[in-house]
Amino acid sequence: MILVTGGAGYIGIHTSLQLLHEGYELVIVDNFTNSSLESINRLKKITKKQFKLYHVDLLDKSALEMIFRENKISAVVHLAGLKSVGESVRFPLEYYSNNIIGTLNLCEIMKKFGIKSLVFSSSATVYGENNKMPVTENAHLSTTNPYGRSKLIIESILGDLYKSDKEWSIAILRYFNPVGAHSSGQFGEAPNGTPNNLMPFVSQVAIGIREELKVFGDNYTTRDGTGVRDYIHIEDLAKGHIKALSNILESSGLEAYNLGTGKGYSVLEVIKTFEEVSGKIIPYTIVDRRDGDIAECYADPSKAYDKLGWKAEKGLFEMCVDAWRWQKNNPNGYKNSNSKEEIIFT
Ligand code: WQD
Numbered sequence: 001m002i003l004v005t006g007g008a009g010y011i012g013i014h015t016s017l018q019l020l021h022e023g024y025e026l027v028i029v030d031n032f033t034n035s036s037l038e039s040i041n042r043l044k045k046i047t048k049k050q051f052k053l054y055h056v057d058l059l060d061k062s063a064l065e066m067i068f069r070e071n072k073i074s075a076v077v078h079l080a081g082l083k084s085v086g087e088s089v090r091f092p093l094e095y096y097s098n099n100i101i102g103t104l105n106l107c108e109i110m111k112k113f114g115i116k117s118l119v120f121s122s123s124a125t126v127y128g129e130n131n132k133m134p135v136t137e138n139a140h141l142s143t144t145n146p147y148g149r150s151k152l153i154i155e156s157i158l159g160d161l162y163k164s165d166k167e168w169s170i171a172i173l174r175y176f177n178p179v180g181a182h183s184s185g186q187f188g189e190a191p192n193g194t195p196n197n198l199m200p201f202v203s204q205v206a207i208g209i210r211e212e213l214k215v216f217g218d219n220y221t222t223r224d225g226t227g228v229r230d231y232i233h234i235e236d237l238a239k240g241h242i243k244a245l246s247n248i249l250e251s252s253g254l255e256a257y258n259l260g261t262g263k264g265y266s267v268l269e270v271i272k273t274f275e276e277v278s279g280k281i282i283p284y285t286i287v288d289r290r291d292g293d294i295a296e297c298y299a300d301p302s303k304a305y306d307k308l309g310w311k312a313e314k315g316l317f318e319m320c321v322d323a324w325r326w327q328k329n330n331p332n333g334y335k336n337s338n339s340k341e342e343i344i345f346t
Pocket of ligand 1: 083123199217267
């Protein structure tokens with residue numbers, strides 16, 4: 001059985017969907033602070049597969065231990081974590097506690113049960129700035145915010161854990177900018193409140209929930225002055241987890257992998273593509289740069305291809321098509337859906 005922490009979240013539900021399609025038996029754990037039971041109900045409906053769900057917080061160590069006692073878990077895909085850069089600056093203690101202590105609890109319980117295969121959700125935010133592009137896994141690591149620092153600290157913890165016991169098999173996945181939605185239009189990004197990230201904000205402008213987009217600066221040294229990022233389709237990202245999981249189940253070791261397309265797009269290019277896809281005008285105003293933003297960040301994804309046999313296949317157009325379908329079908333995300341909001345233990 002595979003334990004997926006944060007399995008009801010944006011990355012989690014797309015990864016759980018693919019794991020179920022691949023025939024894995026799943027145990028999903030989520031504290032539902034930033035996810036919805038509706039996504040789990042849809043997962044059951046769409047896959048018609050059985051899986052187990054626990055409404056548990058990783059900070060509740062005894063509840064976590066019970067899950068390992070009740071299920072024969074062979075590996076863990078660890079996605080649970082708070083992930084907003086801006087929020088982490090306002091609430092650093094919550095971020096360090098939730099992300100780091102949660103991971104420590106998980107690793108301690110795994111060790112206790114002799115389970116030493118782990119896929120960890122990290123982020124390109126650990127690369128900080130001043131790296132040359134495209135960025136490779138051995139680039140200089142630094143970060144300017146508590147969210148990124150929590151990821152960096154966890155990567156170091158996992159490095160020390162592996163050094164102490166070479167039987168561990170750990171894949172650290174550094175996500176670039178995950179966007180888009182499952183092609184069914186049933187699963188997608190459902191940020192609470194005002195979206196921090198570009199794509200959900202743009203799609204909310206397109207559907208009329210938001211008036212206009214604020215473009216954070218157009219005086220960067222990029223082709224059109226706006227920020228350039230490596231947007232990666234959520235379904236490609238999920239596939240990267242499948243490849244990483246099969247790799248860690250076969251061998252031991254610790255490796256970090258960039259999950260990006262290797263291609264950067266600017267804010268204005270995203271706006272233009274989204275307008276093409278949606279047929280809507282996306283009004284925007286250029287405002288000052290956002291603190292902590294860097295000019296450009298895009299991946300050299302060749303290591304994931306060479307070692308995991310993974311590469312992203314979908315381009316920006318398809319990311320916008322799928323994001324727009326999700327937005328149209330679910331104007332309020334998973335809220336106000338007509339399914340019962342009950343906890344399902346199957
Ligand atoms: C993308 C570009 C903004 C919003 C963050 C986290 C990273 C990861 C993904 C978790 C930038 C511009 C954005 C807006 C804008 N999260 N922008 N107006 O900052 O690259 O990465 O999210 O792992 O860790 O750091 O993504 O989508 O916020 O910004 O102009 O309203 O869009 O300046 O150039 P970012 P983003």
